[in-house]
Amino acid sequence: MAHEIDRIEPMTQDIDLFSRLNQYFEQIDQNIANGVGWLIFNASGNRSRRISSYVLDGFRQVDLPIAFQHVPWRDFALNAYMVEVELQAIQESGEELSEHEQDEFDIATRVSRDSLVKMVAADVLILSGVDPQHRHELDLLDQTIERRHNLMSVTIMLTPSQPHNLALQMTRIAPDDTVWDRIFDRLYRRCLVAV
Numbered sequence: 001m002a003h004e005i006d007r008i009e010p011m012t013q014d015i016d017l018f019s020r021l022n023q024y025f026e027q028i029d030q031n032i033a034n035g036v037g038w039l040i041f042n043a044s045g046n047r048s049r050r051i052s053s054y055v056l057d058g059f060r061q062v063d064l065p066i067a068f069q070h071v072p073w074r075d076f077a078l079n080a081y082m083v084e085v086e087l088q089a090i091q092e093s094g095e096e097l098s099e100h101e102q103d104e105f106d107i108a109t110r111v112s113r114d115s116l117v118k119m120v121a122a123d124v125l126i127l128s129g130v131d132p133q134h135r136h137e138l139d140l141l142d143q144t145i146e147r148r149h150n151l152m153s154v155t156i157m158l159t160p161s162q163p164h165n166l167a168l169q170m171t172r173i174a175p176d177d178t179v180w181d182r183i184f185d186r187l188y189r190r191c192l193v194a195v
Contacts, residue, residue, distance in 0.1 A: 012049065017194045018054060024192065032066060032123060035152035039134045042088040044160030051158060052128045058071075059124060069122040073129035079115050079136050082137035116140075120147045121156060128160040130166075135173055142179050157187065162195070166167040 017040070024031055024038075043051050052070070061066045069076050119125055125148060132138045159166055163184075168182040 004031060017051070020192065021058065022195070023145060025062065028058075028062050028066075029064060030078075031140070032064070032154055035073070035149075035154055035190045037124075037187070037188045037191045038156040039193050040156070040158045040164070041161060041163055041193075043158040045147050045189035048128055048158055048160065052126065056158060059126075066095040066123045067121075068126065069118055070126040071119060073127065073131055076119075076127060076130075076140070077133075080137045080140035081134075083116065084139055085154065093117060117142075118149070119144055120153075124156065126156045126158075128158045130157050131161065132170060132173060136181055138173050142173065142183055145186050147171045149190065152190075155187065157191075 021038075024036075030036075040051060042065075056068075056070055059066060087194075125144075130141070132141060145155060162171065167180045167184070170183070173179075
């Protein structure tokens with residue numbers, strides 16, 4: 001399947017990327033079967049929107065029963081906060097909740113859990129704008145990437161950072177952990193890389 005590169009007016013740096021994406025979609029059945037995804041650095045602003053639109057359009061045109069999910073970083077970070085901070089704090093407090101508060105807690109838990117299940121279970125997860133700022137975001141990203149790696153599911157990750165900047169950022173957030181090494185190792189094994 002070939003896309004029309006000029007219809008989205010790519011910058012010069014993206015012509016090679018879009019050509020590689022065309023080849024990726026032409027062999028999508030093999031790529032899905034082998035869990036081959038993408039790790040795209042330096043994708044911010046208009047470039048991120050252009051690449052995300054291109055990838056989403058590509059999956060919409062695929063003539064295979066593929067479940068794909070696009071999660072912008074803002075939504076991922078919000079879910080991470082709910083799961084790793086808010087809901088966990090309420091659970092650990094041991095505080096007795098009113099019936100109304102318990103109903104709200106149950107709804108928030110169910111919505112967050114459903115969102116996590118969809119991210120892990122989708123054949124393809126597209127995470128755009130990946131820019132962790134807090135430990136809970138990094139922890140959930142690490143868990144999600146690990147689960148998807150173990151399932152051999154396709155992960156496509158777009159980040160505004162350069163590789164060395166993302167590594168420094170993750171190390172700053174979790175200086176006592178090797179989270180960057182784990183995430184990068186899993187993605188690098190099964191992802192095509194673009195800068």
